[in-house]
Amino acid sequence: MAMKKEEVPQDDANLLEGKFKVVKYALNEDGEFEKVPSVGWEPENVALRQAWEVVNERVEAARQQVLRGERSPLAYHMARNMMEADLLARHVDLPARRVKRHLEPSGFSELDQALLERYAQALQVTVDELKQVPR
Amino acid sequence: MSQRDLVIPFDHQQSAHCETGVISNLMRFHGLPVSEPMAFGIGSGLFYSHMPFLKLNGIPVTSYRILPGHIFKRFARNVGVGIKRMKFREPLAAMAEMDRVLDQGLPVGMLTSVFYLPYLPKAFRFHFNAHNIVVFGREGDEYLVSDPVMDGTTRIHRTALMRARFAKGMPNTSGRMYFPTHVPSDADLRAAALKGLRRTARDMSTTPLPMFGTKGIGYLAGKLRHYERRMGEKDARLALGNLIRMQEEIGTGGAGFRFIFAAFLMETAKLLNASVLREKALEMSRIGDQWRDFAYEAGRLCKGRAESHITYDHLAEKLLEIGRQETAFFKQLHQLARQL
Numbered sequence: 166m167a168m169k170k171e172e173v174p175q176d177d178a179n180l181l182e183g184k185f186k187v188v189k190y191a192l193n194e195d196g197e198f199e200k201v202p203s204v205g206w207e208p209e210n211v212a213l214r215q216a217w218e219v220v221n222e223r224v225e226a227a228r229q230q231v232l233r234g235e236r237s238p239l240a241y242h243m244a245r246n247m248m249e250a251d252l253l254a255r256h257v258d259l260p261a262r263r264v265k266r267h268l269e270p271s272g273f274s275e276l277d278q279a280l281l282e283r284y285a286q287a288l289q290v291t292v293d294e295l296k297q298v299p300r
Numbered sequence: 301m302s303q304r305d306l307v308i309p310f311d312h313q314q315s316a317h318c319e320t321g322v323i324s325n326l327m328r329f330h331g332l333p334v335s336e337p338m339a340f341g342i343g344s345g346l347f348y349s350h351m352p353f354l355k356l357n358g359i360p361v362t363s364y365r366i367l368p369g370h371i372f373k374r375f376a377r378n379v380g381v382g383i384k385r386m387k388f389r390e391p392l393a394a395m396a397e398m399d400r401v402l403d404q405g406l407p408v409g410m411l412t413s414v415f416y417l418p419y420l421p422k423a424f425r426f427h428f429n430a431h432n433i434v435v436f437g438r439e440g441d442e443y444l445v446s447d448p449v450m451d452g453t454t455r456i457h458r459t460a461l462m463r464a465r466f467a468k469g470m471p472n473t474s475g476r477m478y479f480p481t482h483v484p485s486d487a488d489l490r491a492a493a494l495k496g497l498r499r500t501a502r503d504m505s506t507t508p509l510p511m512f513g514t515k516g517i518g519y520l521a522g523k524l525r526h527y528e529r530r531m532g533e534k535d536a537r538l539a540l541g542n543l544i545r546m547q548e549e550i551g552t553g554g555a556g557f558r559f560i561f562a563a564f565l566m567e568t569a570k571l572l573n574a575s576v577l578r579e580k581a582l583e584m585s586r587i588g589d590q591w592r593d594f595a596y597e598a599g600r601l602c603k604g605r606a607e608s609h610i611t612y613d614h615l616a617e618k619l620l621e622i623g624r625q626e627t628a629f630f631k632q633l634h635q636l637a638r639q640l
Contacts, residue, residue: 168589180423185451188316190559192585198337198563208599212544213423215602219538247427255468
Protein backbone atom coordinates (compact mmCIF):
# COMPACT_ATOMS: atom_id res chain seq x y z
CA MET A 166 0.00 0.00 0.00
CA ALA A 167 1.09 3.54 -0.72
CA MET A 168 3.25 5.55 1.67
CA LYS A 169 1.18 7.10 4.45
CA LYS A 170 1.88 10.27 6.31
CA GLU A 171 3.08 8.50 9.45
CA GLU A 172 5.40 6.29 7.40
CA VAL A 173 7.46 9.18 6.07
CA PRO A 174 10.98 8.33 7.26
CA GLN A 175 12.55 10.39 10.03
CA ASP A 176 16.13 9.12 10.13
CA ASP A 177 18.14 12.04 11.41
CA ALA A 178 21.88 11.92 10.65
CA ASN A 179 22.20 15.66 11.23
CA LEU A 180 22.93 16.15 7.53
CA LEU A 181 20.48 19.05 7.46
CA GLU A 182 22.30 20.50 10.51
CA GLY A 183 18.92 21.18 12.08
CA LYS A 184 18.48 24.04 9.61
CA PHE A 185 15.21 22.83 8.17
CA LYS A 186 13.26 19.71 7.29
CA VAL A 187 12.62 18.63 3.74
CA VAL A 188 9.11 17.75 2.58
CA LYS A 189 7.84 14.56 0.98
CA TYR A 190 4.43 13.80 -0.47
CA ALA A 191 2.49 11.12 1.38
CA LEU A 192 -1.14 10.07 1.84
CA ASN A 193 -3.04 11.49 4.80
CA GLU A 194 -6.00 9.92 6.64
CA ASP A 195 -8.43 11.29 4.03
CA GLY A 196 -6.57 9.51 1.25
CA GLU A 197 -5.22 12.80 -0.13
CA PHE A 198 -1.59 13.69 -0.76
CA GLU A 199 -0.03 16.10 1.64
CA LYS A 200 3.42 17.57 2.19
CA VAL A 201 5.03 15.94 5.22
CA PRO A 202 8.27 17.21 6.80
CA SER A 203 11.15 14.75 7.09
CA VAL A 204 14.56 15.00 8.78
CA GLY A 205 16.08 12.44 6.45
CA TRP A 206 16.09 8.88 5.27
CA GLU A 207 18.65 6.18 5.98
CA PRO A 208 19.59 5.13 2.39
CA GLU A 209 20.02 8.75 1.39
CA ASN A 210 22.14 9.41 4.47
CA VAL A 211 24.30 6.38 3.64
CA ALA A 212 24.79 7.48 0.05
CA LEU A 213 25.59 11.06 1.03
CA ARG A 214 28.06 10.01 3.69
CA GLN A 215 29.72 7.69 1.19
CA ALA A 216 30.03 10.52 -1.34
CA TRP A 217 31.67 12.71 1.31
CA GLU A 218 34.08 9.95 2.26
CA VAL A 219 35.25 9.90 -1.35
CA VAL A 220 35.72 13.67 -1.32
CA ASN A 221 37.58 13.55 2.00
CA GLU A 222 39.82 10.72 0.80
CA ARG A 223 40.74 12.76 -2.26
CA VAL A 224 41.48 15.83 -0.17
CA GLU A 225 43.68 13.84 2.19
CA ALA A 226 45.50 12.11 -0.68
CA ALA A 227 46.17 15.51 -2.27
CA ARG A 228 47.43 16.89 1.05
CA GLN A 229 49.88 14.01 1.41
CA GLN A 230 51.11 14.50 -2.13
CA VAL A 231 51.72 18.18 -1.44
CA LEU A 232 53.60 17.38 1.77
CA ARG A 233 55.77 14.90 -0.13
CA GLY A 234 56.51 17.59 -2.70
CA GLU A 235 54.84 15.69 -5.54
CA ARG A 236 52.17 18.26 -6.27
CA SER A 237 51.61 21.94 -5.55
CA PRO A 238 49.25 23.23 -2.83
CA LEU A 239 46.85 24.11 -5.65
CA ALA A 240 46.04 20.38 -5.92
CA TYR A 241 44.91 20.31 -2.30
CA HIS A 242 42.70 23.39 -2.57
CA MET A 243 41.26 22.13 -5.82
CA ALA A 244 40.30 18.86 -4.15
CA ARG A 245 38.74 20.73 -1.22
CA ASN A 246 36.55 22.57 -3.72
CA MET A 247 35.61 19.23 -5.29
CA MET A 248 37.01 20.27 -8.62
CA GLU A 249 39.03 18.57 -11.34
CA ALA A 250 41.57 20.46 -13.42
CA ASP A 251 39.13 21.15 -16.26
CA LEU A 252 36.44 22.65 -14.00
CA LEU A 253 39.00 24.79 -12.18
CA ALA A 254 40.34 25.88 -15.57
CA ARG A 255 36.91 27.16 -16.53
CA HIS A 256 36.63 29.09 -13.26
CA VAL A 257 39.96 30.88 -13.75
CA ASP A 258 39.55 31.12 -17.51
CA LEU A 259 42.79 29.30 -18.42
CA PRO A 260 43.40 26.28 -20.66
CA ALA A 261 43.23 23.04 -18.62
CA ARG A 262 46.76 22.24 -19.78
CA ARG A 263 48.09 25.28 -17.93
CA VAL A 264 46.15 24.48 -14.78
CA LYS A 265 47.64 20.97 -14.86
CA ARG A 266 51.07 22.54 -15.11
CA HIS A 267 50.30 24.69 -12.03
CA LEU A 268 49.33 21.58 -10.11
CA GLU A 269 53.02 20.65 -10.18
CA PRO A 270 55.34 22.35 -7.68
CA SER A 271 57.59 23.75 -10.42
CA GLY A 272 54.64 25.21 -12.34
CA PHE A 273 53.11 26.67 -9.19
CA SER A 274 56.30 28.51 -8.23
CA GLU A 275 56.18 30.39 -11.54
CA LEU A 276 52.77 31.90 -10.79
CA ASP A 277 52.61 35.69 -10.58
CA GLN A 278 50.51 37.59 -8.06
CA ALA A 279 47.63 38.17 -10.49
CA LEU A 280 47.23 34.48 -11.26
CA LEU A 281 47.60 33.53 -7.62
CA GLU A 282 44.75 35.89 -6.84
CA ARG A 283 42.59 34.39 -9.56
CA TYR A 284 43.13 30.91 -8.17
CA ALA A 285 42.56 32.07 -4.60
CA GLN A 286 39.31 33.71 -5.59
CA ALA A 287 38.09 30.63 -7.47
CA LEU A 288 39.00 28.34 -4.57
CA GLN A 289 37.60 30.59 -1.84
CA VAL A 290 40.84 31.11 0.09
CA THR A 291 43.34 33.95 0.53
CA VAL A 292 46.58 33.96 -1.48
CA ASP A 293 48.48 33.08 1.71
CA GLU A 294 46.23 30.11 2.38
CA LEU A 295 46.56 29.00 -1.22
CA LYS A 296 50.32 28.61 -0.83
CA GLN A 297 50.11 26.11 1.99
CA VAL A 298 48.31 23.02 3.26
CA PRO A 299 47.52 22.04 6.84
CA ARG A 300 50.27 19.93 8.40
CA MET B 301 26.09 49.55 -3.38
CA SER B 302 23.83 52.31 -2.27
CA GLN B 303 20.53 50.80 -3.21
CA ARG B 304 17.34 51.28 -1.31
CA ASP B 305 16.05 48.40 0.76
CA LEU B 306 13.10 46.61 -0.69
CA VAL B 307 10.80 43.79 0.35
CA ILE B 308 8.26 42.40 -2.11
CA PRO B 309 5.41 40.64 -0.27
CA PHE B 310 6.15 37.10 -1.43
CA ASP B 311 4.32 34.11 -0.01
CA HIS B 312 6.99 31.41 0.31
CA GLN B 313 5.82 27.84 0.51
CA GLN B 314 8.13 24.88 0.89
CA SER B 315 8.23 22.27 -1.83
CA ALA B 316 9.79 18.87 -2.44
CA HIS B 317 11.59 20.02 -5.58
CA CYS B 318 13.12 23.37 -6.50
CA GLU B 319 11.90 24.05 -10.04
CA THR B 320 8.28 23.09 -9.40
CA GLY B 321 8.39 24.96 -6.10
CA VAL B 322 9.52 28.12 -7.85
CA ILE B 323 6.77 27.78 -10.47
CA SER B 324 4.12 27.30 -7.79
CA ASN B 325 5.35 30.21 -5.65
CA LEU B 326 5.75 32.59 -8.59
CA MET B 327 2.34 31.73 -10.04
CA ARG B 328 0.63 32.31 -6.69
CA PHE B 329 2.33 35.70 -6.48
CA HIS B 330 0.91 36.56 -9.90
CA GLY B 331 -2.61 35.51 -8.89
CA LEU B 332 -2.72 31.98 -10.25
CA PRO B 333 -2.73 29.45 -7.41
CA VAL B 334 -1.13 26.23 -8.65
CA SER B 335 0.15 23.53 -6.31
CA GLU B 336 3.59 22.03 -6.76
CA PRO B 337 2.21 18.72 -8.09
CA MET B 338 0.05 20.60 -10.62
CA ALA B 339 3.09 22.59 -11.76
CA PHE B 340 5.00 19.32 -12.12
CA GLY B 341 2.24 17.55 -14.05
CA ILE B 342 1.25 20.45 -16.31
CA GLY B 343 4.94 20.95 -17.11
CA SER B 344 5.27 17.21 -17.91
CA GLY B 345 8.18 17.00 -15.50
CA LEU B 346 8.25 13.23 -15.05
CA PHE B 347 10.64 11.21 -17.18
CA TYR B 348 13.27 8.54 -16.88
CA SER B 349 16.67 8.25 -18.45
CA HIS B 350 19.89 6.45 -17.71
CA MET B 351 22.77 7.87 -19.70
CA PRO B 352 26.07 6.10 -18.93
CA PHE B 353 27.83 8.27 -21.54
CA LEU B 354 26.78 11.55 -19.89
CA LYS B 355 28.66 12.30 -16.70
CA LEU B 356 27.99 14.82 -13.96
CA ASN B 357 30.90 15.24 -11.51
CA GLY B 358 32.27 12.01 -12.97
CA ILE B 359 29.07 10.07 -12.31
CA PRO B 360 26.83 8.61 -15.04
CA VAL B 361 23.53 10.47 -15.07
CA THR B 362 20.31 8.74 -14.06
CA SER B 363 17.43 11.14 -14.20
CA TYR B 364 13.83 10.84 -13.05
CA ARG B 365 12.69 14.06 -14.72
CA ILE B 366 13.03 16.08 -17.89
CA LEU B 367 15.91 18.52 -18.34
CA PRO B 368 16.26 21.37 -15.84
CA GLY B 369 14.33 24.45 -16.89
CA HIS B 370 12.03 22.53 -19.20
CA ILE B 371 9.27 21.98 -16.64
CA PHE B 372 8.73 25.74 -16.42
CA LYS B 373 8.95 26.04 -20.21
CA ARG B 374 6.26 23.43 -20.81
CA PHE B 375 4.14 24.71 -17.96
CA ALA B 376 4.24 28.22 -19.41
CA ARG B 377 3.30 26.97 -22.86
CA ASN B 378 0.41 24.83 -21.61
CA VAL B 379 -1.05 27.55 -19.38
CA GLY B 380 -0.32 30.55 -21.59
CA VAL B 381 2.12 32.24 -19.23
CA GLY B 382 4.63 34.67 -20.71
CA ILE B 383 8.14 34.48 -19.27
CA LYS B 384 11.11 36.69 -19.82
CA ARG B 385 14.37 34.72 -19.66
CA MET B 386 17.83 36.19 -19.68
CA LYS B 387 21.41 35.09 -19.38
CA PHE B 388 24.54 37.15 -19.01
CA ARG B 389 28.25 37.25 -19.57
CA GLU B 390 28.97 39.84 -16.89
CA PRO B 391 28.10 39.16 -13.24
CA LEU B 392 27.60 42.87 -12.54
CA ALA B 393 25.18 43.19 -15.44
CA ALA B 394 23.25 40.17 -14.17
CA MET B 395 22.97 41.72 -10.71
CA ALA B 396 21.96 45.11 -12.12
CA GLU B 397 19.22 43.55 -14.23
CA MET B 398 17.94 41.60 -11.24
CA ASP B 399 17.85 44.84 -9.20
CA ARG B 400 15.99 46.59 -12.01
CA VAL B 401 13.28 43.91 -12.06
CA LEU B 402 13.06 43.88 -8.24
CA ASP B 403 12.60 47.66 -8.33
CA GLN B 404 9.50 47.10 -10.45
CA GLY B 405 8.10 45.03 -7.58
CA LEU B 406 8.62 41.70 -9.31
CA PRO B 407 10.23 38.67 -7.65
CA VAL B 408 12.94 37.12 -9.83
CA GLY B 409 13.58 33.41 -10.38
CA MET B 410 17.14 32.35 -11.08
CA LEU B 411 19.51 29.46 -11.60
CA THR B 412 22.20 28.90 -8.99
CA SER B 413 24.83 26.37 -8.03
CA VAL B 414 24.13 24.55 -4.77
CA PHE B 415 27.87 24.48 -4.03
CA TYR B 416 27.95 28.26 -3.60
CA LEU B 417 24.82 28.71 -1.47
CA PRO B 418 26.17 29.21 2.07
CA TYR B 419 22.75 28.98 3.71
CA LEU B 420 22.29 25.32 2.67
CA PRO B 421 23.58 22.52 4.93
CA LYS B 422 27.12 21.60 3.97
CA ALA B 423 26.31 17.94 3.28
CA PHE B 424 24.18 18.91 0.28
CA ARG B 425 26.59 21.33 -1.29
CA PHE B 426 27.95 19.51 -4.32
CA HIS B 427 28.53 21.09 -7.73
CA PHE B 428 24.94 20.94 -8.83
CA ASN B 429 24.31 23.87 -11.13
CA ALA B 430 20.59 23.73 -11.70
CA HIS B 431 19.11 24.87 -8.43
CA ASN B 432 16.24 27.35 -8.74
CA ILE B 433 15.53 30.05 -6.19
CA VAL B 434 13.52 33.27 -6.07
CA VAL B 435 14.92 36.60 -4.90
CA PHE B 436 12.20 38.90 -3.58
CA GLY B 437 13.98 41.81 -1.95
CA ARG B 438 17.17 43.28 -0.57
CA GLU B 439 18.42 44.79 2.64
CA GLY B 440 21.83 46.42 2.73
CA ASP B 441 24.30 43.99 1.16
CA GLU B 442 21.92 41.06 1.44
CA TYR B 443 19.20 39.67 -0.76
CA LEU B 444 16.03 38.02 0.50
CA VAL B 445 15.71 34.50 -0.85
CA SER B 446 12.87 32.07 -1.20
CA ASP B 447 14.60 28.71 -1.64
CA PRO B 448 11.75 26.27 -2.27
CA VAL B 449 13.35 23.31 -0.52
CA MET B 450 13.58 25.26 2.74
CA ASP B 451 10.72 25.71 5.20
CA GLY B 452 11.27 29.46 5.54
CA THR B 453 12.87 32.29 3.60
CA THR B 454 16.52 33.13 4.02
CA ARG B 455 19.17 35.70 3.03
CA ILE B 456 22.32 35.70 1.00
CA HIS B 457 25.15 38.20 0.70
CA ARG B 458 25.39 39.96 -2.63
CA THR B 459 28.89 38.58 -3.32
CA ALA B 460 27.80 35.01 -2.55
CA LEU B 461 24.73 35.28 -4.76
CA MET B 462 26.82 36.65 -7.61
CA ARG B 463 29.14 33.68 -7.32
CA ALA B 464 26.29 31.14 -7.18
CA ARG B 465 24.81 32.73 -10.31
CA PHE B 466 28.09 32.42 -12.17
CA ALA B 467 29.30 28.91 -11.43
CA LYS B 468 30.97 26.97 -14.21
CA GLY B 469 30.19 23.36 -14.98
CA MET B 470 27.31 21.49 -16.48
CA PRO B 471 25.65 23.81 -17.18
CA ASN B 472 27.33 27.16 -16.57
CA THR B 473 24.72 29.02 -14.57
CA SER B 474 25.52 32.14 -16.64
CA GLY B 475 23.45 34.44 -14.47
CA ARG B 476 20.27 32.92 -15.87
CA MET B 477 17.15 34.59 -14.50
CA TYR B 478 13.48 34.69 -15.37
CA PHE B 479 10.20 36.28 -14.37
CA PRO B 480 6.63 36.04 -15.60
CA THR B 481 5.55 38.91 -17.85
CA HIS B 482 1.99 37.74 -18.35
CA VAL B 483 -0.11 35.35 -16.30
CA PRO B 484 -3.64 34.76 -17.61
CA SER B 485 -6.45 35.34 -15.11
CA ASP B 486 -8.70 32.85 -16.88
CA ALA B 487 -6.18 30.03 -17.34
CA ASP B 488 -7.79 26.72 -18.25
CA LEU B 489 -6.00 24.42 -15.82
CA ARG B 490 -8.13 21.44 -16.84
CA ALA B 491 -6.97 21.60 -20.43
CA ALA B 492 -3.40 22.33 -19.31
CA ALA B 493 -3.38 19.35 -16.92
CA LEU B 494 -4.64 17.06 -19.63
CA LYS B 495 -2.00 18.29 -22.07
CA GLY B 496 0.74 17.76 -19.52
CA LEU B 497 -0.57 14.33 -18.64
CA ARG B 498 -0.72 13.22 -22.28
CA ARG B 499 2.80 14.40 -22.95
CA THR B 500 4.23 12.53 -19.96
CA ALA B 501 2.37 9.32 -20.81
CA ARG B 502 3.51 9.57 -24.42
CA ASP B 503 7.16 10.33 -23.68
CA MET B 504 7.44 7.65 -21.02
CA SER B 505 6.01 4.95 -23.26
CA THR B 506 7.09 5.87 -26.79
CA THR B 507 10.49 7.59 -26.71
CA PRO B 508 12.83 5.57 -28.92
CA LEU B 509 16.33 4.53 -27.79
CA PRO B 510 16.76 2.07 -24.93
CA MET B 511 17.94 4.58 -22.32
CA PHE B 512 14.85 6.78 -22.28
CA GLY B 513 11.36 6.40 -20.85
CA THR B 514 10.20 3.33 -18.97
CA LYS B 515 12.51 1.09 -21.03
CA GLY B 516 15.43 2.99 -19.52
CA ILE B 517 14.69 1.38 -16.16
CA GLY B 518 15.30 -2.08 -17.60
CA TYR B 519 18.36 -0.71 -19.35
CA LEU B 520 19.84 0.40 -16.03
CA ALA B 521 18.86 -2.95 -14.48
CA GLY B 522 20.94 -4.69 -17.16
CA LYS B 523 23.97 -2.55 -16.27
CA LEU B 524 23.47 -2.84 -12.53
CA ARG B 525 23.52 -6.64 -12.69
CA HIS B 526 27.17 -6.55 -13.76
CA TYR B 527 28.41 -3.74 -11.49
CA GLU B 528 30.32 -5.91 -9.05
CA ARG B 529 31.85 -8.18 -11.68
CA ARG B 530 32.85 -5.24 -13.82
CA MET B 531 34.04 -2.73 -11.22
CA GLY B 532 35.02 -4.72 -8.18
CA GLU B 533 33.33 -4.45 -4.81
CA LYS B 534 34.45 -0.98 -3.76
CA ASP B 535 33.64 0.86 -6.99
CA ALA B 536 30.39 -1.04 -7.38
CA ARG B 537 29.30 0.23 -3.98
CA LEU B 538 30.23 3.76 -4.96
CA ALA B 539 28.27 3.49 -8.19
CA LEU B 540 25.30 2.15 -6.26
CA GLY B 541 25.56 5.00 -3.74
CA ASN B 542 25.53 7.44 -6.63
CA LEU B 543 22.39 5.82 -8.00
CA ILE B 544 20.68 6.32 -4.65
CA ARG B 545 21.76 9.94 -4.53
CA MET B 546 20.38 10.60 -8.00
CA GLN B 547 17.18 8.93 -6.91
CA GLU B 548 16.66 10.47 -3.51
CA GLU B 549 18.61 13.66 -3.03
CA ILE B 550 16.64 16.81 -2.33
CA GLY B 551 16.22 19.24 -5.15
CA THR B 552 17.96 17.03 -7.65
CA GLY B 553 15.90 14.02 -8.38
CA GLY B 554 14.01 11.22 -7.02
CA ALA B 555 11.59 8.46 -6.71
CA GLY B 556 10.01 11.40 -4.89
CA PHE B 557 8.92 12.54 -8.34
CA ARG B 558 6.71 9.43 -8.55
CA PHE B 559 4.83 10.65 -5.48
CA ILE B 560 4.58 14.20 -6.80
CA PHE B 561 3.21 12.79 -10.04
CA ALA B 562 0.73 10.66 -8.07
CA ALA B 563 -0.39 13.80 -6.24
CA PHE B 564 -0.84 15.50 -9.63
CA LEU B 565 -2.98 12.60 -10.88
CA MET B 566 -5.14 12.86 -7.78
CA GLU B 567 -5.65 16.59 -8.16
CA THR B 568 -6.41 16.16 -11.85
CA ALA B 569 -8.92 13.41 -11.04
CA LYS B 570 -10.88 15.98 -9.03
CA LEU B 571 -10.45 18.72 -11.59
CA LEU B 572 -11.73 16.53 -14.44
CA ASN B 573 -14.10 14.56 -12.28
CA ALA B 574 -12.42 11.37 -13.48
CA SER B 575 -12.21 8.82 -10.66
CA VAL B 576 -10.16 6.51 -12.84
CA LEU B 577 -7.26 8.95 -12.43
CA ARG B 578 -7.52 8.59 -8.69
CA GLU B 579 -6.95 4.87 -9.08
CA LYS B 580 -3.97 5.59 -11.29
CA ALA B 581 -2.65 7.94 -8.60
CA LEU B 582 -2.71 5.18 -6.01
CA GLU B 583 -1.11 2.79 -8.46
CA MET B 584 1.68 5.28 -9.17
CA SER B 585 2.17 5.75 -5.47
CA ARG B 586 2.61 1.99 -5.02
CA ILE B 587 5.25 2.02 -7.75
CA GLY B 588 6.92 4.88 -5.87
CA ASP B 589 7.00 2.64 -2.81
CA GLN B 590 8.90 0.04 -4.80
CA TRP B 591 11.45 2.64 -5.84
CA ARG B 592 11.86 3.37 -2.15
CA ASP B 593 12.24 -0.34 -1.34
CA PHE B 594 14.88 -0.53 -4.01
CA ALA B 595 16.75 2.44 -2.50
CA TYR B 596 16.43 0.94 0.96
CA GLU B 597 17.99 -2.38 -0.04
CA ALA B 598 20.59 -0.64 -2.20
CA GLY B 599 21.50 1.44 0.85
CA ARG B 600 22.09 -1.71 2.91
CA LEU B 601 24.32 -3.16 0.23
CA CYS B 602 26.18 0.13 -0.03
CA LYS B 603 26.87 0.14 3.66
CA GLY B 604 27.98 -3.49 3.61
CA ARG B 605 25.12 -4.40 5.95
CA ALA B 606 22.93 -6.26 3.52
CA GLU B 607 21.28 -9.57 4.30
CA SER B 608 22.80 -12.27 2.13
CA HIS B 609 19.93 -12.33 -0.41
CA ILE B 610 20.51 -8.68 -1.34
CA THR B 611 22.93 -8.90 -4.24
CA TYR B 612 23.40 -6.89 -7.41
CA ASP B 613 21.40 -9.55 -9.22
CA HIS B 614 18.60 -9.20 -6.72
CA LEU B 615 18.56 -5.40 -7.08
CA ALA B 616 18.62 -5.71 -10.86
CA GLU B 617 15.58 -8.01 -10.73
CA LYS B 618 13.79 -5.54 -8.51
CA LEU B 619 14.53 -2.70 -10.91
CA LEU B 620 13.46 -4.81 -13.87
CA GLU B 621 10.13 -5.43 -12.15
CA ILE B 622 9.66 -1.71 -11.49
CA GLY B 623 10.44 -1.12 -15.17
CA ARG B 624 7.78 -3.65 -16.20
CA GLN B 625 5.19 -2.03 -13.97
CA GLU B 626 5.95 1.48 -15.13
CA THR B 627 5.83 0.35 -18.75
CA ALA B 628 2.36 -1.12 -18.23
CA PHE B 629 1.28 1.89 -16.18
CA PHE B 630 2.22 4.53 -18.71
CA LYS B 631 0.87 2.53 -21.67
CA GLN B 632 -2.50 2.39 -19.93
CA LEU B 633 -2.29 6.05 -18.97
CA HIS B 634 -1.45 6.91 -22.57
CA GLN B 635 -4.63 5.19 -23.79
CA LEU B 636 -6.72 6.50 -20.94
CA ALA B 637 -5.63 10.09 -21.53
CA ARG B 638 -6.95 9.94 -25.09
CA GLN B 639 -10.44 9.19 -23.83
CA LEU B 640 -10.51 11.98 -21.25
